[in-house]
Amino acid sequence: MNYDVIIIGSGPGGYVAAIRASQLGLKVAIVEKEALGGICLNWGCIPTKALLKSAQVFEYLQHAGDYGIKVDGGEADFAAVVKRSRSVADGMSKGVQFLMKKNKIDVIMGFGKLKGKGSVEVKDADGKTNTYTAKHIILATGGRSRELPSLKQDGKKIIGYRQAMSLPTQPKSMVVVGSGAIGIEFAYFYNALGTKVTVVEFLPVVVPLEDEEVSKQLERSLKKQGIDIMLNSTVESVDASGDLCKVNIKTEKGNQVVEAEIVLSAVGIATNLEGIGLEEAGVKTDKGKVLVDDFYKTNVEGVYAIGDIVKGQALAHVASAEGIICVEKIAGHHPEPLNYNNIPGCTYCTPEVASVGYTEKAAKDAGYEIKVGKFPFSASGKASAAGAKDGFVKLVFDAKYGEILGAHMIGYNVTEMIAEIVVARKLEATGHELIKSVHPHPTISEAIMEAAAAAYGEVIHI
Structure with missing residues (x-):
């Protein structure tokens, strides 16, 4: 069958690119060797958050007395915790199946590889191969757990x-x-x-x-x-x-x-580049990454690459953004290149960690004269009420123009707060604009306003 776009890999890069391509009127197929949604939905971002939520609930039970609640016992059922996590992942993968049908995207199950100009060969679970053609082929094969020579994984211990x-x-x-x-x-x-x-x-x-x-x-x-x-x-x-x-x-x-x-x-992770026909097609790579331009074109006409296998942070939301930019360019639109210095990173332990942009050290190393503002959650009314006083918000500004260079947060729910700074940086907001944007009280998020105020000597609550 002939398509406008074939995408190899259905993780958050591949399936998002497929949906956007379909929205733009292109005929799309996606090739997946295992489960729709890739590692992120099935073995990464989503099921880990389910596990972490179970751990958080268990911790609440252990500290219920701190909140004036009496609870007898409380025991973690490890098998049930894992089962819930798998159930959440399965539900999300089924959601992607629904989205593929809704957007009229053909799903081809099997291992895909480049096979000559404009062709993809797919070997299914029974070892049978079929060849499909497309004007544009996007590689979105993702990554896997990296192995160290001193730490060979046996999958058991x-x-x-x-x-x-x-x-x-x-x-x-x-x-x-x-x-x-x-x-x-x-x-x-x-x-x-x-x-x-x-x-x-x-x-x-x-x-x-x-x-x-x-x-x-x-x-x-x-x-x-x-x-x-x-x-x-x-x-x-x-x-x-x-x-x-x-x-x-x-x-x-x-x-x-x-x-x-x-x-x-x-x-860390290793990229999945083996066996997908890169060498035969003449696609250039360097240090385990496919070389691409700002719109994810490789050196081979009609072949593109996104996600963990190209430059930039190996994060689900980065792969999704790259996929959208790639297919919009293919469809003749004029997307902006992705700004890799405005990508939020999140760690979902307790306390949570979230950041974007320059660290204080990186800003100084880049030659900026900076102002730094920090607001501790120990001074936050909402954090005190939630029993989560650990951590702080730290903002780094360019002293000359007030540009928000970076934001660094550790504490309760900060992964839900970092997007405010991503948008503010995209809109080129200044520190003063953050200070003068009235934040609701009491919230954890008002620590952002307070940290900005601290940088300019205007902080109220510390």
């Missing part, structure tokens, strides 16, 4: 994020290697349910992409919850031959062995 979401029983102990968003979210989840968790991080701070003050606050909060954190440390080897894994960790004070039932490798 040494696992990646996928197995961490569906373990048959709750482990009594776990070592999490890597303290990015994935590692920290799982560390919080398992610790909250009663697993003894140790986090090992190669760098001197947790969530190393965040502002340093946020990293230090999160480290304090996680340690308070009972999580052991080993910084400036490297896993040299793991002996998984016994009942417990013996994790040999190189630290600043020498080597140390930590025993745990499960070792979770959360050291």
Whole structure:
């Protein structure tokens, strides 16, 4: 069959691109080897948030007395928690199936690869191959858990994020290697349910992409919850031959062995570029990424790439935005290139972390003269009422023009607040405009207004 657009991969890059292409009047097919929605819907963003919500509810029960509520007992049913998470993921995947039908997008199940000019070969589960043609082919094959040579995953004792979401029983102990968003979210989840968790991080701070003050606050909060954190440390080897894994960790004070039932490798992602016909088609890659222009065209006419396999942050919302820009350009529209310095990042542990733009250090390194405003949630009426006084909002401004250079938040519900700053930066708002935008009281979000006011010496509540 002949299409205007064939998309290989149905994650948040692929399926969003397919829907937008259909809206623009193009005839679209999408190729998926496993489940519609890709990793994000089935084994990533969505099911992890379901797990984290269960952990949060369990924590509320443990601290119900703090809110004047008497609760007897309260026990985590690990299998039921995992089952709920899988049910949420399945519901979302079915939602994508509905959207494909609604938008008249053909779904082709199987493994897709480039096969000559304008052709895609798809091998189905039975090994049968069919070839489809299209004027435009978009690669959206995503990523998988990256493996370190010293940390080979066996899927049972040494696992990646996928197995961490569906373990048959709750482990009594776990070592999490890597303290990015994935590692920290799982560390919080398992610790909250009663697993003894140790986090090992190669760098001197947790969530190393965040502002340093946020990293230090999160480290304090996680340690308070009972999580052991080993910084400036490297896993040299793991002996998984016994009942417990013996994790040999190189630290600043020498080597140390930590025993745990499960070792979770959360050291980033590797791109899915193998076997999709890149070499045969002559598509250029560099360091595991497909090289593309601002509108996701590769060096080969009619072939495009989006999502984790190209430059930029490996985030679901980035892939979706790239997919929309790519197909709008294909359809003859004039979309703006994506501003990768205005992409929000979120970590959904408790307390939550959210940020966008320059950190304080990055702004200084870029040569800006800056103003910094910080407002602690300990001074927020809503945070006090919610029993969530940990954390703060920190805003970084260009001292000369008042431009919002960056925002860094840690605390209750901050992942729902960061979009205000993304929109403000897109509209080129200034610090004064934030201060003069009346925020509702009492809310967590008024900490943004207060932090802006703090930068300009106008803060009221601290």
